[in-house]
Amino acid sequence: MALGIEISGIRLGNPTVLASGILGTSRKMLERVIENGAGAVTTKSISLERRDGHNNPTVIEFDAGLMNAVGYSNPGAIDAASEFSDMQKLDAPAFVSIIGKEPGDFAKVAKMMENKGFSAIEIPLSCPHTPGFGTLAGQDTPEKTYEITKAVVKSTNLPVFVKISPNIKNIGDVAQAAERAGASAITAVNTMGPGMIINIDARKPVLDFKVGGVSGPALKPVAVRCVYDVYESVKIPIIGTGGIMSGKDAIEMIMAGAACVGIGSAVYYRGIDVFGKITAEIEKWMDKNGYNNIREMIGAAHE
Amino acid sequence: MNELEHVHMGNGHGLPEIVKIEKIVDENRNAKTFFLDKRIGFKPGQFLMVWIPGLGEKPFSISYAGAMTGITVYLKGKFTRRLFEMNTGDRIGIRGPYGNGFTLKGNACVVGGGAGIAPLAPLIENLDDPYVILGAKNADELLFDKRFPDAMITTDDGSKGFSGFTTELLKNILKERAFDVVYTCGPEIMMKKVFEICENAGIKCQASLERYMKCGIGVCGHCEIDGFRVCKDGPVFSSEQLRIMESFGKTAKLKNGEKVSIEDYTRHRYE
Numbered sequence: 001m002a003l004g005i006e007i008s009g010i011r012l013g014n015p016t017v018l019a020s021g022i023l024g025t026s027r028k029m030l031e032r033v034i035e036n037g038a039g040a041v042t043t044k045s046i047s048l049e050r051r052d053g054h055n056n057p058t059v060i061e062f063d064a065g066l067m068n069a070v071g072y073s074n075p076g077a078i079d080a081a082s083e084f085s086d087m088q089k090l091d092a093p094a095f096v097s098i099i100g101k102e103p104g105d106f107a108k109v110a111k112m113m114e115n116k117g118f119s120a121i122e123i124p125l126s127c128p129h130t131p132g133f134g135t136l137a138g139q140d141t142p143e144k145t146y147e148i149t150k151a152v153v154k155s156t157n158l159p160v161f162v163k164i165s166p167n168i169k170n171i172g173d174v175a176q177a178a179e180r181a182g183a184s185a186i187t188a189v190n191t192m193g194p195g196m197i198i199n200i201d202a203r204k205p206v207l208d209f210k211v212g213g214v215s216g217p218a219l220k221p222v223a224v225r226c227v228y229d230v231y232e233s234v235k236i237p238i239i240g241t242g243g244i245m246s247g248k249d250a251i252e253m254i255m256a257g258a259a260c261v262g263i264g265s266a267v268y269y270r271g272i273d274v275f276g277k278i279t280a281e282i283e284k285w286m287d288k289n290g291y292n293n294i295r296e297m298i299g300a301a302h303e
Numbered sequence: 304m305n306e307l308e309h310v311h312m313g314n315g316h317g318l319p320e321i322v323k324i325e326k327i328v329d330e331n332r333n334a335k336t337f338f339l340d341k342r343i344g345f346k347p348g349q350f351l352m353v354w355i356p357g358l359g360e361k362p363f364s365i366s367y368a369g370a371m372t373g374i375t376v377y378l379k380g381k382f383t384r385r386l387f388e389m390n391t392g393d394r395i396g397i398r399g400p401y402g403n404g405f406t407l408k409g410n411a412c413v414v415g416g417g418a419g420i421a422p423l424a425p426l427i428e429n430l431d432d433p434y435v436i437l438g439a440k441n442a443d444e445l446l447f448d449k450r451f452p453d454a455m456i457t458t459d460d461g462s463k464g465f466s467g468f469t470t471e472l473l474k475n476i477l478k479e480r481a482f483d484v485v486y487t488c489g490p491e492i493m494m495k496k497v498f499e500i501c502e503n504a505g506i507k508c509q510a511s512l513e514r515y516m517k518c519g520i521g522v523c524g525h526c527e528i529d530g531f532r533v534c535k536d537g538p539v540f541s542s543e544q545l546r547i548m549e550s551f552g553k554t555a556k557l558k559n560g561e562k563v564s565i566e567d568y569t570r571h572r573y574e
Contacts, residue, residue, distance in 0.1 A: 022522050025560060028530035044524065052559045056360035057352070059518035060398075061317025070523060075560035083562075201321035202356040202396060268522045272535075 002293035003283055005039070007237040007259050008159040008184035010093050010119045012039035014279040015250065015294055019241050019264035020045055020097035020122060020163070021070065023272070027084055034092045037276025039260065042122055043084060045097040046113065048105050050076035054129075055208040060197065065216025065243065066265045067195055069129040069209035072099060077112045088117035095161065097122045101132045103151035110156045121158050123148060126165035126190035128213045134190070140165045142177035149181035159184035161239065166192040166219070166226045172233030179234045187239040187262060189226045191215045216265035219243040224256045231257025231299050245269055247281020254294065255301040317520060319354045319396030325371050327391055332443040333378050334418070335387060338371035339397065345372075346404030347426035348511055348539045352519045354396030358385055362516045362534070364422030364488075365400060375421040375446065380573030401519050402538050405509055408484040412436070412476065414469050414497050416489025420446040422511050422538075423488050427451060434476060438469035438489070470496040477504050484509060491565050495552030498545050510545060511538045514555055515572055525560065 003014045018024060018033045018041040030041045053073025060067055074080065077098075087094040096118040100106035110121055125145050127134030138144055145162065152160050162178035164171065166189035175186050191213025197206045205211070223242025230238055240258025243265065244250050250261045266274045282294075291297055326338040343351070345365050351374060354360040361382050367373025376383050389395070405426050411433040415423040420437055424447055427435055435454035439445040442463035448456055456464025457472050465472055470493060473485070477500065487497040488511040501508040514526040514533045521535025529548045531537060536544075545551055555568035563571070 023524040023527075023532075025524035025527055025556075026530065029524050029527050032530040050559045050561060053517075056517060057319070057354060059520065059523055060319075061520065066317075066522070068518075068523075070517065073517070073525070073559055075556075075562070079561060197318065199319060199321060199356065199396065201394070202319075202354075204356040206319060206354075206396075208359060265522070268520055272521070 003279060005260050005294045007239070008120065008161075010040070010159065012260055013092060014039035014275075015254065015260035015282070016275045016278050017095075017239055017241075017260050017262050018042055018275070019262035020124060021068075022264040022267055024097070027087070030094055031090055033272065033275065034090055036273045037279055038092060038263070039275070039279070040093045040095060040119070041090075042095040042262075043080070043097050044074060045072055045099045045124060046074050046077055046080040046109055047072060047099045048077050048109055050074070050079070057207055058209075060206055061268065062197055064218035065214055066268060067193075067197060067207065067212040067214050068191065069194070069207045069212035071130050071209060072127065072133060077109045081112050081116065084113070084116050084118070086117050088119075093119035095120045095122050097124060097163075098152075099124060099127075099133055100148075101137065103148045106148055107151045107155035110152050114156055114158065118158060120161055120184065121152060121156055122161040122163055122187055123152055124163035124187075124190055126163055128165065128167065128191060128194040129209055129211055135165050135167060140168055140174060142173045145174050146177040146181045149178045149183050153182035161185040161187050163187035163190055164226075164230075165190050166222045166242065171226050171229050175230040175234045179236050183236060185237045185239060186230055186234060187241055188230050189219075189223050189242050192219050192222055192242075215243065216269070217243050217245065220249060224252055227253055227256040227258050228301065231302065244278070247278050247283075247285055250278055250282055251285055251297060254297045255299065257299045257302065259294070259298055317398060319352070319360075319398045321394050321396050324389060324391055324393050324395065327389075330375055330446055334375055334446055336366060336373045336375045337386065337389075338367065338373045341372055342370050343372040343400060345400040345425075347429055348404035348422050349400035349402045350422070350538065351397045351399040352401065353386075354398070355382065355385055356396060358382060360396075362401075362519060364511070366421040366424050368425050368428070375418075375424075377418040399519070401534060403536065405486055405511070405539050408507075410481070410483045412473070412482045412485045414438075414473055414485060414487040414489070415446075416469055416493045417444065417446070419487075419489030419494075419511070423486060424450065426486060434480065434482070436469045436472050436476075438493075469493060470500060473497060473500055477506070482506055487511070490569070491552050491555075498542070498551075501542065502546075508542045508545065509539050512540060512551070513538065515558055525556070528555075
């Protein structure tokens with residue numbers, strides 16, 4: 001049975017991808033995620049300048065998922081460029097997530113990350129909780145998505161993945177704008193919301209930023225619908241991300257149209273070895289149901 | 304849910320719970336223990352994320368077991384200053400306990416320095432007659448010397464007990480006695496020396512490390528040291544792990560992820 005999958009010319013040994021924002025703070029952390037079975041890994045998002053991010057609490061668990069407002073804390077592109085080098089020597093492809101306030105910022109960071117051995121650049125235009133970035137800066141419109149994607153595609157030879165928000169009404173239009181601008185894949189979706197959780201004893205929102213992106217099981221049905229819609233809108237492959245906890249969740253996402261699946265919150269629920277666990281569960285299900293490779297299942301729910 | 308029955312699908316225990324400060328004890332010039340109106344089951348070495356609504360959230364080791372769980376806090380920055388202004392009856396949020404905690408073994412030596420003595424206290428109480436070395440800069444900053452009257456005391460300035468470092472005392476005792484394990488928590492430079500002494504003597508070491516922590520639950524990756532998450536894989540690390548941690552005793556990351564020397568980290572992390 002073949003669990004491998006190729007997206008945008010990049011070969012993944014299995015369809016699990018570490019989603020951006022989870023664990024991807026250092027080369028060694030990514031290496032460890034790969035040792036735990038990830039088919040590919042994504043760094044935490046990198047901006048031109050250093051960012052403290054929001055104050056704690058930044059990540060909390062509630063009864064249906066996680067909610068976070070980390071706020072893109074990162075050491076900036078210069079430090080990141082020295083942390084992440086020779087990424088091609090890792091045992092699985094690594095993607096670098098980059099962010100910016102303006103198209104020019106994205107292009108600059110893309111350039112700085114170019115010769116580090118990454119297999120692709122991911123641009124999240126969809127963070128729901130960081131002023132100046134993502135949905136709070138209007139980067140999730142088809143126009144802005146086109147403009148930023150175009151700027152990044154022009155500045156790099158690497159494939160560009162565009163990570164989109166689940167909060168958009170016409171999600172297909174945004175995906176098409178990214179495709180038209182030269183994106184090689186769509187990562188769907190980012191966290192949804194923002195949401196808010198109030199501690200009634202403290203009479204205050206729990207997250208210090210008050211609102212945060214919702215991920216985990218609460219996000220899954222929304223993410224599956226988004227991937228389903230995006231699949232009908234574009235030809236480029238989709239990295240289906242949002243609430244995947246198990247092999248069956250991954251297969252559901254693949255049947256909605258994803259070629260591979262992003263894993264994030266599941267690291268909390270099932271441990272850092274969740275990548276290997278999910279891959280084994282996918283294999284078991286495929287075996288039982290007579291599938292020989294991942295490709296046969298992509299978009300199966302559309303037929 | 305067939306093959307997924309073992310999956311913990313979340314129960315909201317990750318949300319902070321508001322608890323009352325039942326009692327406050329001055330431990331020394333710079334440290335207070337806050338006893339909470341709650342019994343928390345924990346392993347020695349585990350920590351709580353303490354939330355002051357509107358101000359922030361920081362990790363603190365549990366220093367007292369029992370009907371009133373206690374955390375012992377040193378005055379360091381803005382967050383601890385606010386804690387120090389609190390009175391009995393005031394409320395704070397807690398979530399946890401988190402982290403792995405110490406693995407209990409037989410014939411043990413415990414080496415604690417400064418605020419690092421806090422997580423070691425419940426450990427000492429769970430060990431069978433351990434050899435305990437407690438150190439501080441001076442007598443005014445010593446922690447739990449009365450709680451553990453049999454402990455060997457060191458101060459950098461000689462104002463109480465042995466004049467010098469805990470590590471000197473450790474070296475001396477190792478000439479006379481054998482141990483199965485040495486537990487340590489304190490300034491990282493001290494822990495690094497303890498670890499090296501243990502390596503030379505062929506003794507296993509467990510060190511409780513500290514890094515700037517954000518999520519506390521092993522997902523954000525901020526507190527990682529060479530691929531190990533302090534909040535989830537740690538905070539207690541074994542000799543095997545310490546051996547491959549290149550940053551141990553050398554560098555740590557600030558709130559924004561900038562990697563700086565341990566000395567600069569200690570100086571700037573509370574800003």
